[in-house]
Amino acid sequence: MARTSGSHSEITGPRILEAALKLFAESGYAAVSMRKIASEVGVQVGALYNYTPDKQSLLFGLMRDHMEKLVAAWDQETRPDTPMARLEHFARFHVGYHHVRRDAVFIAYMELRNLTPENFAVIEGLRSTYEGKLEDILEEGARNGSFSVPDAKIASMALIAMLTGVNTWFRETGRLPLEEVQDIYWEMTRKAVTA
Amino acid sequence: MARTSGSHSEITGPRILEAALKLFAESGYAAVSMRKIASEVGVQVGALYNYTPDKQSLLFGLMRDHMEKLVAAWDQETRPDTPMARLEHFARFHVGYHHVRRDAVFIAYMELRNLTPENFAVIEGLRSTYEGKLEDILEEGARNGSFSVPDAKIASMALIAMLTGVNTWFRETGRLPLEEVQDIYWEMTRKAVTA
DNA sequence: GTTTTTTCGGAACAATTGTTCAATAACCGC
DNA sequence: GCGGTTATTGAACAATTGTTCCGAAAAAAC
Numbered sequence: 001m002a003r004t005s006g007s008h009s010e011i012t013g014p015r016i017l018e019a020a021l022k023l024f025a026e027s028g029y030a031a032v033s034m035r036k037i038a039s040e041v042g043v044q045v046g047a048l049y050n051y052t053p054d055k056q057s058l059l060f061g062l063m064r065d066h067m068e069k070l071v072a073a074w075d076q077e078t079r080p081d082t083p084m085a086r087l088e089h090f091a092r093f094h095v096g097y098h099h100v101r102r103d104a105v106f107i108a109y110m111e112l113r114n115l116t117p118e119n120f121a122v123i124e125g126l127r128s129t130y131e132g133k134l135e136d137i138l139e140e141g142a143r144n145g146s147f148s149v150p151d152a153k154i155a156s157m158a159l160i161a162m163l164t165g166v167n168t169w170f171r172e173t174g175r176l177p178l179e180e181v182q183d184i185y186w187e188m189t190r191k192a193v194t195a
Numbered sequence: 196m197a198r199t200s201g202s203h204s205e206i207t208g209p210r211i212l213e214a215a216l217k218l219f220a221e222s223g224y225a226a227v228s229m230r231k232i233a234s235e236v237g238v239q240v241g242a243l244y245n246y247t248p249d250k251q252s253l254l255f256g257l258m259r260d261h262m263e264k265l266v267a268a269w270d271q272e273t274r275p276d277t278p279m280a281r282l283e284h285f286a287r288f289h290v291g292y293h294h295v296r297r298d299a300v301f302i303a304y305m306e307l308r309n310l311t312p313e314n315f316a317v318i319e320g321l322r323s324t325y326e327g328k329l330e331d332i333l334e335e336g337a338r339n340g341s342f343s344v345p346d347a348k349i350a351s352m353a354l355i356a357m358l359t360g361v362n363t364w365f366r367e368t369g370r371l372p373l374e375e376v377q378d379i380y381w382e383m384t385r386k387a388v389t390a
Numbered sequence: 391g392t393t394t395t396t397t398c399g400g401a402a403c404a405a406t407t408g409t410t411c412a413a414t415a416a417c418c419g420c
Numbered sequence: 421g422c423g424g425t426t427a428t429t430g431a432a433c434a435a436t437t438g439t440t441c442c443g444a445a446a447a448a449a450c
C-alpha cells in the first residue's frame with residue numbers, strides 16, 4: 001500500500017502532535033517510541049517523518065508552543081489597576097489555564113532534561129519570562145505598600161510552585177469545583193504576600 | 196577475566212545505588228541504561244544483577260528507601276507544643292531535609308510514572324502518610340484557632356508544593372544561604388494559614 | 391483524462407536495550 | 421596453601437530503538 005484514502009496533512013499533522021502530547025505526558029518522552037505515537041495516530045512510523053525531522057523536535061515543538069501560548073495568553077488578559085487585583089487575576093488565571101492544559105504543562109515541567117542544551121535554553125527563557133510577569137506584580141505591590149515581600153523573585157517562585165501544584169491533585173470529578181479551589185489558592189496567595 | 200581484585204559486595208552494592216540515584220536524577224529512569232549505571236560504577240553490566248533482580252526494582256528500591264526514611268526522620272523530630280511551632284518546625288525540616296537529598300527527592304517526584312502499579316501504590320501510600328503529618332498539624336491548629344484554613348487537605352498539598360519547590364532553584368552557591376530561604380518560606384507559610 | 395503533487399506503507403538499517411549464564415579469578419576460613 | 425565461597429567478566433540473546441528510503445496510491449491541478 002501507499003497513500004491511504006482520505007489522508008491529509010492538515011489532519012494527520014495535528015493528530016500526531018496530539019498523540020505525542022498525550023503519550024509524552026502519560027509515560028514520559030524517553031519511554032514513548034515513535035512507533036507508539038504512530039500507532040496511536042493509526043499510521044506507520046515512516047509517516048511521522050513527514051511532519052517532524054526527529055523525535056527531539058517533536059518534544060521541543062510541543063514545549064515551545066505551550067510556553068509561547070502561555071505567555072501570549074497572559075499578555076492578552078486584562079490588566080487590573082492595582083497590584084492586589086493584578087495578583088488575584090494572575091493566581092486565578094494561572095490555575096485555570098494550567099488546568100485545561102494538563103498534559104502540556106506536565107511535559108513542560110517534566111521533560112526539560114530531555115531537551116538538547118539549545119532547546120532547553122529557549123524553554124527556560126520562556127519560563128523565566130512568564131515568571132517575571134508575577135515578579136513584576138509583586139515588586140509593584142511591594143513598592144506601593146500593598147504587599148510585604150522581602151524578595152519578589154523568591155516569592156514569585158514560591159507562589160508559582162504552589163499554584164502549579166493544583167494540577168497534581170485536582171480532578172474535575174473531585175470534591176470541589178475548580179472555582180472553589182481557585183478561591184482557596186487565591187486566599188492563600190493573598191495572605192502569603194500581605195503583612 | 197572474572198572477579199576483580201578488591202571487589203566486595205559491601206562496596207559495589209552501595210556504589211550501584213549511588214550511581215543509579217545520580218543518573219536517574221540527571222537523565223530520568225527511561226533514559227538511563229543498565230550499561231550506563233555499570234559504567235559509572237566501573238563494572239560490567241552483568242555484575243549489576245548480583246544486586247538487583249531488575250531495573251524496575253532498582254528504581255523502586257531507591258524511591259521506597261527515600262520515602263521511608265523521610266517519614267521516619269520526621270517522626271524522630273522533636274514535637275513542639277503548639278500547632279504553630281509544629282508548623283514552623285515542619286516547614287524548616289521539609290526544606291532542609293529535601294535540600295540535602297535533592298536527587299532522591301527529584302526521583303521520588305518525577306519517576307512515579309515509571310513504577311509498576313503495585314510499586315506505585317506503595318510509594319503513593321508513603322507520600323500520603325507524610326502529607327498526612329502536615330495535614331494533622333493544620334487541622335489541630337484550625338481547631339484551636341491558631342490557623343485559618345478552610346480545607347486542611349488542600350492547604351497541606353499547597354504548602355508542600357510550595358516548600359518542595361525550593362529544590363528547583365536553590366543552589367548553595369547562590370545569593371542567599373539556606374537559612375534565610377527557610378526564613379522566607381516559613382514566613383510565607385505562616386501567613387498563608389493564619390487569619 | 392493526464393500529469394504532478396502529496397501522503398503513506400513497508401521494509402530495512404545499525405545501534406542499543408534489559409537480561410541470562412557459564413567460566414573464572416579473587417577472597418577467606420581453615 | 422588448600423577448598424569453598426563470592427564477585428565479576430564477557431559473550432550472547434531476542435526485542436526494540438530512531439531514522440531512512442523507495443515505490444505506490446490517493447488527491448489535486450491542469
